[in-house]
Amino acid sequence: MGFLDALPLTVMDWLRGLLGQGLPAWGVELVVGLIKVVLILVVAILPVIVLTWLERKVLARGQDRFGPNLAGPYGLVVAFADAIKILTKEDIIPQAADRQVFRFAPALVLIPTLLVFTVVPMGRGMIAADLNVGILFAVAIGSLAVIAIIAATWSSGNKYSLLSMFRSVAQLVSYELPMAFSVLTVVLVSGGLSTVRIVEAQVIPFALVMPIAAVTYFLASLAEANRSPFDLLLGESEIVAGHNLEYSGMRFAMFYIGEYAHIFVIGALTTTLFLGGYQGPILPGYMWFLIKTMAVVYVVLWIRCTWPRMRIDQLLDFSWKLLVPLNLANLMLVALVFKLAGTGLLGSLLSLVVNVGLLVAVGTFLVRRARSSTSRRTRALVLGEV
Amino acid sequence: MSEREIHHTLTVPETLVPEDLQRNALLTSVDSVYNWARRRSMWPLTFGLACCALEMIAAGAARYDYGRLGMDIPFSSPRQSDLLIISGTITHKMAPQLIRLWNQMPEPKYSIAMGACTVSGGTFDSYAVVQGAAELIPVDIYLPGCPPRPEALIYAFTKLHEMVGQQSVKTVSWYRKEGEA
Amino acid sequence: MLGRGMLKGLWVTLQHTISSFTSGPRRFPKRYLDGPVPRPEPSTQGMLTLQYPFEKYEMWPRFRGVLVHLRDPETGQSRCTACMACVRACPHGVLTVTGEGKGRERRAKTYTYELGRCIFCRLCVESCRFDAIEMGQEYEFVSTTQDQTLNLEEMLALGDRSGIKHTGEAWGQVE
Numbered sequence: 001m002g003f004l005d006a007l008p009l010t011v012m013d014w015l016r017g018l019l020g021q022g023l024p025a026w027g028v029e030l031v032v033g034l035i036k037v038v039l040i041l042v043v044a045i046l047p048v049i050v051l052t053w054l055e056r057k058v059l060a061r062g063q064d065r066f067g068p069n070l071a072g073p074y075g076l077v078v079a080f081a082d083a084i085k086i087l088t089k090e091d092i093i094p095q096a097a098d099r100q101v102f103r104f105a106p107a108l109v110l111i112p113t114l115l116v117f118t119v120v121p122m123g124r125g126m127i128a129a130d131l132n133v134g135i136l137f138a139v140a141i142g143s144l145a146v147i148a149i150i151a152a153t154w155s156s157g158n159k160y161s162l163l164s165m166f167r168s169v170a171q172l173v174s175y176e177l178p179m180a181f182s183v184l185t186v187v188l189v190s191g192g193l194s195t196v197r198i199v200e201a202q203v204i205p206f207a208l209v210m211p212i213a214a215v216t217y218f219l220a221s222l223a224e225a226n227r228s229p230f231d232l233l234l235g236e237s238e239i240v241a242g243h244n245l246e247y248s249g250m251r252f253a254m255f256y257i258g259e260y261a262h263i264f265v266i267g268a269l270t271t272t273l274f275l276g277g278y279q280g281p282i283l284p285g286y287m288w289f290l291i292k293t294m295a296v297v298y299v300v301l302w303i304r305c306t307w308p309r310m311r312i313d314q315l316l317d318f319s320w321k322l323l324v325p326l327n328l329a330n331l332m333l334v335a336l337v338f339k340l341a342g343t344g345l346l347g348s349l350l351s352l353v354v355n356v357g358l359l360v361a362v363g364t365f366l367v368r369r370a371r372s373s374t375s376r377r378t379r380a381l382v383l384g385e386v
Numbered sequence: 387m388s389e390r391e392i393h394h395t396l397t398v399p400e401t402l403v404p405e406d407l408q409r410n411a412l413l414t415s416v417d418s419v420y421n422w423a424r425r426r427s428m429w430p431l432t433f434g435l436a437c438c439a440l441e442m443i444a445a446g447a448a449r450y451d452y453g454r455l456g457m458d459i460p461f462s463s464p465r466q467s468d469l470l471i472i473s474g475t476i477t478h479k480m481a482p483q484l485i486r487l488w489n490q491m492p493e494p495k496y497s498i499a500m501g502a503c504t505v506s507g508g509t510f511d512s513y514a515v516v517q518g519a520a521e522l523i524p525v526d527i528y529l530p531g532c533p534p535r536p537e538a539l540i541y542a543f544t545k546l547h548e549m550v551g552q553q554s555v556k557t558v559s560w561y562r563k564e565g566e567a
Numbered sequence: 568m569l570g571r572g573m574l575k576g577l578w579v580t581l582q583h584t585i586s587s588f589t590s591g592p593r594r595f596p597k598r599y600l601d602g603p604v605p606r607p608e609p610s611t612q613g614m615l616t617l618q619y620p621f622e623k624y625e626m627w628p629r630f631r632g633v634l635v636h637l638r639d640p641e642t643g644q645s646r647c648t649a650c651m652a653c654v655r656a657c658p659h660g661v662l663t664v665t666g667e668g669k670g671r672e673r674r675a676k677t678y679t680y681e682l683g684r685c686i687f688c689r690l691c692v693e694s695c696r697f698d699a700i701e702m703g704q705e706y707e708f709v710s711t712t713q714d715q716t717l718n719l720e721e722m723l724a725l726g727d728r729s730g731i732k733h734t735g736e737a738w739g740q741v742e
Contacts, residue, residue, distance in 0.1 A: 056458055058584070062580040064448045064583055065454075065458075065614075068426075068454060068456045071456055080423070081422065081425075081426035082456075084419060084423030085424050089468075089493070090492035091492070092465060236432065240462055241461065241463035246465055247466070248465040248466060249492060252466050302581070302584075306576045307577075448615060449616065449617060450619060451618075505713060508686060509659060520713050525713075527709050527711060528711070528715060529708075530682040536619075537623070537624070538709075540620065542709045
């Protein structure tokens, strides 16, 4: 463990020692706990400032545009302009709204996202709470975000936001399952639910050992965060603007921050589960964590820039008819492989072969079924015939 | 870029801040930050009425890109947008919806009447068409043209930004109660 | 087949992301072009965004901007004789013209052009028999009032700036 790698921990230990001179043991723990809370808030909110800028720039560059470039050098401070403007805007509560719930819902949005950060290891030993059920906690808390959406839409008294809530819940329920299966595969191989243990088990990143689970997890978490191409609760052409339709000013800003914090959570969890977390050569662990997370975040924005929105039936079909059976099969095959060959290099290699083989088999099966099918829709979906 | 010799009739009401307050450093810096933020993050409402809407879309696309001004998130909910670009013929059938959208937008809000039809009814001097958006809602900037070029629309944005830049937190109407001066 | 189109789409946007930095006239870190910007060929790669207040296209000769008056080089005044042909030709009553003098001495006294109603159809120019008016190159006109008008002097100044000598020269209609 190099000096730079351990720097944050060294600083924390030094602080602990300093506090220990004047405070009792519980006081030290309290202050350190508070510092951790503040650090997590910073880690969750700081990316939001960067991401609002980054998303607009990535979208713009993908479309051969400049994106915001007049607010500061390269438009870097555009997030501050957004923040100041949105805070000084009028706050409207519609007459039909349930006032208490309407006010409470925006506060609820950010909480699950912030809570997930407590179990994400951001560097060697840099974790707020190393729970022994860490990843279970992350999955459970992550699905709580839908409660905020339900509260926001139901209290708005608006039929369009209500429709978007129905879509969001259907989406969450159907994508929770493949997500749980892919996480289960990881847990099976690493032999523990603790996130630190999962990271330490990844001598080879799990994305290379079981690509099916990795891609499934990534897509399912996109669906859970309501990101493109699964952002059909936002469907502008059908249901105006989604769950935050009636919110303006500061309350809308909370939804906005929640959305971008959630993107960062997708990146952080995918990094932890499949990309080897903070592990990497030369650079300190937290730098590797940041690099990998930002790479995943870029893929999220890249997909937003490219793919059109899915239809609700395509979305549900994709989950129930493809991802769930595929991951169930993957889970069983990977379990078999690691039981027979052990978790070493041989097991990893065999697992990769099995994964690719499964993908090829399913692909061939789908194509052969589609060739013999007379349904135009099936042929268009699978074979790409127009 | 050549200087424009003829500057056309953009008259912005002078600031109503008293003279002793104008030298107040805190107030002016608050004003400048406030106005800068509203200039650089003015989100338009996704709202197109007729053929001018195509020109508005072109202004947002890659060739002209009003996203450079920080406007690249066209929100589809009026609750979150700051700028209403009335782009195209307002028929009497569409007038209630336009007024409703305008009323749903939270202050501070601005509007641009884009094209001859919204400025004055234009070529449609008919029973079915509203003769100018000013009959329905307060308009900040009138932009003639049939339809105006995308550059002209961005010119209207820059003029709107100038107008926003001359406002002051002390005097704007939207932080006051009804009836206050 | 089976998501090949989706991967292809990702590849296309990635290519555009990279080429927006590396090719085209505004490649990184250069941001603004100087002088009038040439209109790009359709095949040009990379960033083509015209950053309007800082860069401008030169309008093509047949661009129909606002109506301008052409100056008679001998008298330094407009060639308009207030014959009202343009007023009659205008579908929307945009023009208001008053004249003074009789016969060959007749000249326009006032010429009011209401910009907010004009649809830039050029029927007034088609009807003009005295080589007096033409559509100019200007399009940057906004106002905070509904009635935005140009008078004779302003239109003459705009005509000087447009550099047009005769009506219809860009259309090949000059005899």
